[in-house]
Amino acid sequence: MSTSSAQQETPRERSGRAIVIGGSMAGSLAAAALSRHFAEVTVLDRDAFPEKPDHRKGVPHGHHFHALLAGGREAIDSLLPDFSRRAVEDGAHTLSVTADVRYRQRCGWMPRFPGALEVVMASRPFIEWTVRELAGQIDGIHYRPRTSVLGLRLADGRVTGVSVKDEQSGAESDLDADLVVDASGRNSKASSWLRELGYPSPSETTVNAHWGYSSVFVRVPKGWDPGFRAMYTPPLGEGAPEGGARTRGCAMWVQEGEDRWIFTVQGAAGDYPPRDEAGLRAYVATIGVAEVDAAVAEFEFISPVQVWRDTTNRLRDYANLAMRPENFVLLGDSVAAFNPVYGQGMTMAAISAVTLDRELQNVPSTRPDALAGLAERFQKSLDGSIQFCWSTSTGQDYRVPGVELMVDGQAQPSPAGEAEFSDRLLAFVSRDRETYEKFMETTQLIRSPEWLAGDEVVSAIQADWDELGKLVLR
Template sequence: MTSDQNVSTRGLGTAVVIGASIAGSSAAAALSTRFGEVIVIDRDTLPAEATKRRGVPHSGQFHILSAGGRLDLEAIFPGLTDDLTAVGVPYADPTAVFRYGSKFGWFPRHSSDMRILLGTRRYLEWYLRGRAAKLGNVTYIQRTPAKGLIIEDGRAVGVEVEDLDTKELRVIRADLFVDASGRPSIAPEWFAEAGYAKPVETVINARWGYATTYVRVPEGFDPGWTALYVGPTVSGEGYAATRGASMWRQEDNLMVVTAQGCAGDLPPSDVEGFLDFISSFGSSEFRDLIEQYGRVSGIEAWQNTSNRLRDWSNLKERPENFVVVGDAAAAFNPIYGQGMTVAARGARTLDSSLTGFLQDSAPESGLDGFAERFQKDLQAVIEPSWMFSTTSDYGIPGVEINGVTQESSKSPESEYADRVIALATEDESISLKFMETINMVRSTEWLGDEALRDRVLGDWDRLGSLRRSDVSTNV
């Protein structure tokens, strides 16, 4: 889609992107082929190296870029895979090198055509920002938060910003504005101030929490796997029902080690509490790694894990020339590994929606109508991930919906999906399709296959009774 020597191919003027994270840099690169100038503003000091910054406080937590997300980012930033592997970011077949312990059992390991990149979130964000900045017509302005949206005659025409160094306010005028400011987005307040209705918001909170540290392993370290995941069993007795952990190889011989808890059983950030937590549910590998090689970072806890959807697609009225992407539109429970992929896919949708809109509309209409079209196109991208994440979280005891605690419940569809996952622990072909689905390279349509449904219904009770056991061993 883009290259480092890209120049604008259409005279659409100026676009402003609010936020310099994964979604913002991806959106800026996607827009660079259509707009003569793309300005990315961010309230933070944008570091020259791949380090933590205030605006992305969760960047030290585990993040995974799915196989589909890698392909999406590769389309936006050609050569990304080669660049990252050249600096030591692991490049792996997730079905072959992952030890994946679901609540029903261990998935078989086998080869596939999928490949993922296992870089840290901080490195990936830094890399994308650098790539976008090389495009020639993309400019980053740091320490400049957006304070308000200027709307005239039903169109967004400017964004008021503050220079944090001089404390001066000014207005940046443009032809399109993209809110990529993440979960803290205040766009709904901007709409309300201008007399528009806020988008309907839905929040599903299964009270997950994480705590993460990093270990540096020797160059030749090879335990027989690249990544290990042990998820909570959700049902049953003992800590295994609510606790789990994950770890995988990253660049610079780092291993990210993350404790995970659900239903309010949250991992602590003190050393002894963390070590006790990761060794409490039946698997010794996590504590063993830390005790053998030591930690190279502190332990950071994170509990902002709610699924939150703001429905920008069904507004009856909206200002033209303003769209919302990334976590500002839909934020997912990070346990399911969808956020960065949906951000990248949203940027590609921004490009494809704009291409289709320009083909279908008269030149004199400008971008009138594009905002509604894009948000509907983006909603189609969001919906599968939203359904996957929330359907899974509905089954967690004490799940909250818009702040109200619910009885955990399973729909017939989720009961069926659970049994398919149980079958995947025994059948390599089903395991492959499931892994392709969670890696976002296959839709969920295969779940409706008549032969599969007959097979699951015919073995309903047995599949429903399967549970993972002996998590410390796996072939």
């Protein structure tokens, strides 16, 4: 999953114009990738952007915990080389994944030791604002806020631009482009736009385990040192011991700002956490984790409790469309939106942009006719990265009682999972430092997951099946 190819300089002269629909993480990073190939990149968003890191209407889940995985940081740094430096200078924190994070799983607390694998920790508004600021400084990138996209324009089987509406004046107009990128997120209208143009919509799969979050920013005592800088205790799902930990969990970690942390409480299977402080503290106490109780006792709530329940995994299969228009590609949540609890969204947005840059390097020019075939090649290439995240996210959600699987609007039986093997895999990797580092590199999306299904790992787990099973909480 290396992103080194994105660091190559594009040898040809930039030409033409690209349009990006959506100015969030996926849109800004796509713009950075496109700027290496196109002379002009216009980013359209119906929102007004804040002048400093702040919440905005178009990112309602920004109040909740977000994780930028190591693979995401690597990808962003390859597109925006000043990102990590700028983020840390402005208040973000760097954490060692193996030393600074307390992570509880089905086999108990995962090991901790010094390691070089680092992540950047900050709030979603801070990360998005930093990315947009850096992208906006690139020659040729222009943001056009308060602009809604009404549909695609088509000529001779090729998307040639978009129709837009100015949200302030109400005026409608057309914008020409050689390439259009949809990075508009979960609520993308591309499926209906394609139908209007006579093309098929993608097959759509959803997996809903009925998660809900309640999040609040908290202040911790000055100089507070609980022995970690991030802690995560997810709901353990079916097969876990009876009690609150089956459907309840929480995450807490340091944010930008003095002595400020984010505290997100999670409930699965419709066991939603409350939105008031007293109720939230009582809910967390039922998880039954002493380390959590001790930390929460130190928290001072400094913001209103925010609730979020739009957590459905949604995959639109643009990789296998029977027919598609040329010069139109989709990335980020427009294609695959994962349950945010698994922290893959921002990282997949960054990897998607790197993939787009790589595919554009392989075309002879950015003239519209030279981009023939790019849309299909890109969507298929992107699908390879999506599938690991999808299987990880849905595989965990399939363990939640009452999970719902829908394919093109029709209910399907949940697939028989591999929970017994997955539990033992976690126990297996936790026993050896080198193996655990490889595992964390994989979950952080900087190492290919192929080794996890290799004969060496599978055979070792099968040979020690019973002993590994004893390490799993029951």
